[in-house]
Amino acid sequence: MKTSLTKELEKYTGILEKQNKDSVSDPWRLKYHVMPPVGWLNDPNGLCFFNGRYHLFFQYSPSDAMGGLKYWGHYTGTDMIHWEYEGIALYPDMPYDCDGVYSGSALVEGDCVWLYYTGNVKLAGDYDYIYTGREGNTVLAVMRTDGTIGDKTLIMSNKDYPANLSCHVRDPKVWKESGLYYMVLGARTKEDHGEVLLYVSEDKFHWSLKNIFTISGFGYMWECPDMFVIDGRRFLSFSPQGIERDGLDFANIYQSGYCLLDGDFTGDASLGQFKEYDRGFDFYAPQTFLDRDGRRILIGWMGMPDCDYINPTVEKGWQHCMTVPRELTVKAGKIFQYPVRELEELRGGAVTKTQEQGESLDVSISSDVIIKIDDPENLHLCVDHDLHIVYKKADQIFKIEFAPGSPLGGGRTMRGVALESLEEIRILSDTSALEIYVNHGAEVFSTRFYPQIDGTGKDCHTIEFMEGSGFLTAWSL
Numbered sequence: 001m002k003t004s005l006t007k008e009l010e011k012y013t014g015i016l017e018k019q020n021k022d023s024v025s026d027p028w029r030l031k032y033h034v035m036p037p038v039g040w041l042n043d044p045n046g047l048c049f050f051n052g053r054y055h056l057f058f059q060y061s062p063s064d065a066m067g068g069l070k071y072w073g074h075y076t077g078t079d080m081i082h083w084e085y086e087g088i089a090l091y092p093d094m095p096y097d098c099d100g101v102y103s104g105s106a107l108v109e110g111d112c113v114w115l116y117y118t119g120n121v122k123l124a125g126d127y128d129y130i131y132t133g134r135e136g137n138t139v140l141a142v143m144r145t146d147g148t149i150g151d152k153t154l155i156m157s158n159k160d161y162p163a164n165l166s167c168h169v170r171d172p173k174v175w176k177e178s179g180l181y182y183m184v185l186g187a188r189t190k191e192d193h194g195e196v197l198l199y200v201s202e203d204k205f206h207w208s209l210k211n212i213f214t215i216s217g218f219g220y221m222w223e224c225p226d227m228f229v230i231d232g233r234r235f236l237s238f239s240p241q242g243i244e245r246d247g248l249d250f251a252n253i254y255q256s257g258y259c260l261l262d263g264d265f266t267g268d269a270s271l272g273q274f275k276e277y278d279r280g281f282d283f284y285a286p287q288t289f290l291d292r293d294g295r296r297i298l299i300g301w302m303g304m305p306d307c308d309y310i311n312p313t314v315e316k317g318w319q320h321c322m323t324v325p326r327e328l329t330v331k332a333g334k335i336f337q338y339p340v341r342e343l344e345e346l347r348g349g350a351v352t353k354t355q356e357q358g359e360s361l362d363v364s365i366s367s368d369v370i371i372k373i374d375d376p377e378n379l380h381l382c383v384d385h386d387l388h389i390v391y392k393k394a395d396q397i398f399k400i401e402f403a404p405g406s407p408l409g410g411g412r413t414m415r416g417v418a419l420e421s422l423e424e425i426r427i428l429s430d431t432s433a434l435e436i437y438v439n440h441g442a443e444v445f446s447t448r449f450y451p452q453i454d455g456t457g458k459d460c461h462t463i464e465f466m467e468g469s470g471f472l473t474a475w476s477l
């Protein structure tokens with residue numbers, strides 16, 4: 001039932017979105033990456049395939065490109081590449097979610113999608129918002145085949161979570177397995193340890209704590225947990241906060257990655273070493289789901305909270321985007337990520353050629369470029385005279401680096417990863433987004449990128465081969 005607050009919020013956000021539609025578009029708006037209609041976007045939520053369509057909900061603040069009160073925005077589509085905006089799906093309109101409809105997930109069962117999310121509440125008064133002054137309510141809302149969403153139900157609140165936790169408990173990811181429902185929740189203890197809680201339910205409404213996962217000394221808060229099995233191997237995925245940089249590892253303010261989980265996930269289980277999903281400047285809070293063919297698909301937020309770098313699109317009234325959907329596969333316990341094959345449908349006009357050292361090539365501002373490396377020793381590419389992509393066999397490091405003082409870098413410098421050998425690089429570019437896949441998705445670098453920072457527009461990227469050579473195929477997308 002719509003409350004008068006829901007109606008007010010609908011009216012207000014409707015005006016904001018309409019204003020945006022009326023405004024002139026800017027050259028950094030993305031062509032095939034999901035971006036907010038107006039304002040701010042963060043985590044992907046409620047990813048699922050239901051009733052013949054893919055659903056991608058997202059953390060959405062239409063009123064402020066720097067973030068603010070969170071709603072769930074909603075896109076749908078049939079191929080994970082072309083998305084239609086469906087409007088706002090969930091409003092912060094109840095006492096238990098009035099300060100934000102925070103992240104959550106979707107369980108498809110029968111004729112319904114069961115949407116579980118965190119209702120964020122900041123208590124009024126002289127509280128601190130870590131330990132006492134906040135509620136992280138677990139809320140359920142059910143979407144029917146006609147796309148309407150029924151009344152919300154409060155499932156759990158802070159009093160239901162373990163007593164040793166701070167008030168930071170959130171981001172339910174729910175799935176069904178062997179006739180039972182499971183939920184993982186991210187949490188911070190009162191002693192500032194990150195954890196994932198595992199809950200179980202027989203009816204989707206009543207949940208009991210089954211297990212707790214943690215790694216000693218590994219961050220103060222674990223956000224956006226996920227658990228999935230690929231080829232019989234089970235993974236716990238999460239986004240930890242509070243980890244110190246260690247050389248090339250954990251270079252961003254917060255991380256996202258996964259651990260192999262051995263043993264019984266409902267009982268005696270052990271976590272393997274944490275591996276980062278993505279080495280770029282902009283990647284956080286990913287979520288996975290099973291697509292209509294049973295592939296495990298990951299979509300991440302191509303952005304980073306609480307960092308110094310502010311995307312220049314803020315001046316244009318919007319900020320952030322999602323990565324493209326990536327299919328996950330496993331080799332020797334490591335997750336590989338590669339753009340879903342559906343993306344290839346966007347390809348047009350291929351250019352194929354061998355690039356020698358010293359040569360450069362202009363490719364479309366939105367393109368898919370695959371480079372098979374001739375010289376496995378050293379490679380140095382430069383994109384738009386400012387972003388260097390470098391591999392040196394002697395160092396066994398693959399890195400991306402903005403030129404010192406580069407306006408494109410906006411203060412960002414270098415990100416890298418240890419790499420034994422280099423065979424292939426795939427660069428997906430989309431006006432202001434770059435995703436660089438190394439060795440068929442063994443490593444990925446996701447980074448926002450603003451060619452011609454003055455925003456006057458430009459219709460190509462220049463790729464210079466400063467060192468090394470390769471066989472290149474480039475499609476415009």
Ligand code: FRU
Nearest residue numbers: 059070102103170223224285
């Ligand atoms: C991760 C996160 C989640 C939270 C949401 C709020 O980026 O902080 O933990 O639910 O964003 O927008």
